[in-house]
Amino acid sequence: MKRFKILFFTPHIDDIEFGVPFTFLESLRLGNEVVEVLMTNCEFGTHRIEFKGARLKRIRTRELENANNVYAKYTKNHVRVLKVGYIDGYLPMNKLALNKVVDIIRTEKPDLIFAPDPWYALDYHPDHINTGRLPYFALKKINKNELPTRVFYYYSFKPNFKLKCRWKDIQIIVEALSQHRSQVTPLSAKLIGVFRKLLFLRRFFSTGHFTENFREQIFNDGYPEFPKKHNFLDNIKYLFFTRMTVPGYEKFHNITPEELGLRN
Numbered sequence: 135m136k137r138f139k140i141l142f143f144t145p146h147i148d149d150i151e152f153g154v155p156f157t158f159l160e161s162l163r164l165g166n167e168v169v170e171v172l173m174t175n176c177e178f179g180t181h182r183i184e185f186k187g188a189r190l191k192r193i194r195t196r197e198l199e200n201a202n203n204v205y206a207k208y209t210k211n212h213v214r215v216l217k218v219g220y221i222d223g224y225l226p227m228n229k230l231a232l233n234k235v236v237d238i239i240r241t242e243k244p245d246l247i248f249a250p251d252p253w254y255a256l257d258y259h260p261d262h263i264n265t266g267r268l269p270y271f272a273l274k275k276i277n278k279n280e281l282p283t284r285v286f287y288y289y290s291f292k293p294n295f296k297l298k299c300r301w302k303d304i305q306i307i308v309e310a311l312s313q314h315r316s317q318v319t320p321l322s323a324k325l326i327g328v329f330r331k332l333l334f335l336r337r338f339f340s341t342g343h344f345t346e347n348f349r350e351q352i353f354n355d356g357y358p359e360f361p362k363k364h365n366f367l368d369n370i371k372y373l374f375f376t377r378m379t380v381p382g383y384e385k386f387h388n389i390t391p392e393e394l395g396l397r398n
């Protein structure tokens with residue numbers, strides 16, 4: 135069987151576990167070449183001010199290695215992590231960042247790309263939005279023959295594509311998620327596992343399968359199609375998810391990068 139090269143764009147360490155864990159695990163298990171493109175350094179994700187900054191970056195980098203070791207243990211395949219290195223919460227949507235992403239796609243030549251949904255997002259953390267927008271605009275810039283075969287968005291409230299997944303994998307994912315000790319307590323990791331099972335069961339009873347859902351990017355003659363205008367229901371969802379997610383991000387940013395001695 136042909137092996138694929140698959141790029142997973144992530145804003146933060148742990149977004150694999152929250153956003154696209156089953157597909158990530160299955161991609162490794164099938165022996166594909168898997169690359170995680172991590173856009174930020176994750177220096178802000180804690181309430182404990184004495185941990186913010188370089189110290190949290192070190193802790194979370196170790197947690198990422200531990201989580202990836204869990205996947206390696208079960209799949210005998212290793213993910214390669216490409217660190218783009220922007221400050222947590224400050225991933226810009228500008229020419230420099232865009233060129234970096236264009237270069238990554240040109241160098242890596244992936245068959246498949248996964249990124250957070252930039253337009254119908256479940257999470258409106260600005261890093262999440264830009265981690266979706268940068269690949270979208272990069273795809274507009276590159277030539278037709280450099281395009282990946284398919285592009286999928288995770289964290290989407292408007293999915294149009296379902297990948298089947300295995301019920302038993304929930305345990306592996308909870309084990310990987312539990313490695314992010316600065317982010318989730320062992321109890322909350324278990325609760326997230328239970329929550330996933332409930333979500334799975336709901337989907338199972340409506341569709342007959344356990345699935346992870348995505349929105350696939352449509353291409354028109356080599357150009358990624360811009361999404362249609364939000365309809366009424368989309369607007370309600372947009373309002374709901376911005377209200378749910380933006381305050382969660384803002385509360386961590388009670389200190390500036392300069393005050394922490396960080397520089398992009």
Ligand SMILES: [Zn+2]
Nearest residue numbers: 145146149259
């Ligand atoms: Zn995140």
